[in-house]
Amino acid sequence: MPNAKEMTKLGETIPLLESIGKEGRVWSDLCQQYGVENPDPPWRVTLESTCEVLNEGACALPVLERRNEEDELSEDLYKNVPHPERQLLALAHSMIKKGLFREDELSVQMEKVYKRLTSV
Amino acid sequence: MSKSDKHNHDAAPMVDEISDFEVLEVAVRELCIEKGLFTQQDHNEWTEYMHTLGPLPAGRLVAKAWLDPDYKQLCIDDPVKASLEVGIDWINSMPSKFGTPSDYCNPRILVDTPTLKHVVVCTLCSCYPRPILGQSPEWYRTPNYRRRMVRWPRQVLSEFGLQLPEDVEIRVADSNQKTRYVVMPVRPDGTEGWTEDQLTEIVTRDCLIGVALPRADRKADDKRPIHKAVHPYGH
Numbered sequence: 001m002p003n004a005k006e007m008t009k010l011g012e013t014i015p016l017l018e019s020i021g022k023e024g025r026v027w028s029d030l031c032q033q034y035g036v037e038n039p040d041p042p043w044r045v046t047l048e049s050t051c052e053v054l055n056e057g058a059c060a061l062p063v064l065e066r067r068n069e070e071d072e073l074s075e076d077l078y079k080n081v082p083h084p085e086r087q088l089l090a091l092a093h094s095m096i097k098k099g100l101f102r103e104d105e106l107s108v109q110m111e112k113v114y115k116r117l118t119s120v
Numbered sequence: 121m122s123k124s125d126k127h128n129h130d131a132a133p134m135v136d137e138i139s140d141f142e143v144l145e146v147a148v149r150e151l152c153i154e155k156g157l158f159t160q161q162d163h164n165e166w167t168e169y170m171h172t173l174g175p176l177p178a179g180r181l182v183a184k185a186w187l188d189p190d191y192k193q194l195c196i197d198d199p200v201k202a203s204l205e206v207g208i209d210w211i212n213s214m215p216s217k218f219g220t221p222s223d224y225c226n227p228r229i230l231v232d233t234p235t236l237k238h239v240v241v242c243t244l245c246s247c248y249p250r251p252i253l254g255q256s257p258e259w260y261r262t263p264n265y266r267r268r269m270v271r272w273p274r275q276v277l278s279e280f281g282l283q284l285p286e287d288v289e290i291r292v293a294d295s296n297q298k299t300r301y302v303v304m305p306v307r308p309d310g311t312e313g314w315t316e317d318q319l320t321e322i323v324t325r326d327c328l329i330g331v332a333l334p335r336a337d338r339k340a341d342d343k344r345p346i347h348k349a350v351h352p353y354g355h
Contacts, residue, residue: 020140020141020144023140024139024140024141024144025137025139025140025141026139026141027139027141030135030137030139031135033135034133034134034135034136034137035133036133036134036135040255041139041141041142042142043141043142043145043146044255045167045170045171046145046149046163046167047145048166048170048255049163049166049167049170050145050148050149050152050163052166052170052215053152053157053158053162053163053166054152054157054158056158056162056215060152060157060158063245063297064244064245064297067244067245067246068245071245071263074263075263082258083258083261084258085141088141088144088145088148089144091148092144092148095148095152100152100155100157101151101152101155105151106144106147106148106151109147109150109151110140110143110144110147112147113143113146113147113150114138114143117138117142117143117146118138
């Protein structure tokens with residue numbers, strides 16, 4: 001767990017998330033390219049579940065705190081990203097800001113996940 | 121049907137690409153588990169529960185109430201009990217069971233009349249009666265809807281295509297952690313003699329939030345426009 005010095009302020013850019021927000025392909029674009037009509041990406045339900053369980057038990061990220069920060073980030077850093085992609089970015093942003101995990105840890109985990117999901 | 125006939129059709133289109141957002145969602149979830157913030161089993165329980173949610177139970181509740189005055193009264197007096205009749209248990213069905221902000225165990229049914237229209241908002245965040253109405257639409261979560269609906273409900277409703285006469289009073293209900301609202305609109309003309317199933321089909325999600333009125337010829341919610349505030353409230 002990082003110490004207070006390592007924690008970032010809410011409005012500060014997090015390069016990893018900023019890059020995903022700018023370069024990541026959003027669900028609406030993918031739907032158009034592949035002719036899919038589902039209004040939501042398949043990961044929306046698991047994202048909602050993550051938000052719920054973080055609010056449960058140890059209350060790692062209370063719902064009101066997360067939603068207030070999502071509102072703030074949605075009108076600022078991630079204003080050009082559609083929903084639910086910006087909800088996901090805001091969640092990761094809030095968790096890094098709160099010190100629940102670090103940006104470099106997330107980056108390493110994303111590399112592992114990408115390798116796993118694209119392995120043949 | 122033979123085994124070969126069963127598979128003799130084109131597969132539905134699918135997104136054949138792993139996006140950064142998909143990877144991010146998995147990575148965040150796995151880091152949470154690694155850090156001990158929750159377990160895979162906790163997450164699975166919520167995901168399974170989320171998959172059961174949708175607007176159909178609330179639509180059926182309204183349809184039943186239109187057909188049965190006693191049930192309508194039950195909806196007003198004891199919405200938790202009335203919800204049980206459409207398969208929704210507000211107290212026990214969700215994984216958390218009791219005692220957290222996500223329990224939403226105080227539902228309220230707001231009954232419209234020809235001269236009174238209710239509409240639901242959550243000015244604080246995006247509280248929504250998910251057990252009986254499913255996930256909230258994107259526009260419901262936007263600060264613009266939340267800020268403007270409480271100030272200029274008639275104008276915002278008109279942007280949804282709902283033009284109400286001046287003599288119709290509009291009441292905006294503001295949701296919170298425990299109290300969640302569902303609107304019971306007035307049964308529309310042209311539905312005389314309809315069955316409960318037929319009526320359920322026209323009670324769409326937007327009708328249940330209060331931004332649309334049921335119509336005999338409309339069974340689905342269209343994508344709604346999002347308008348920016350002219351003078352946004354700074355916070």
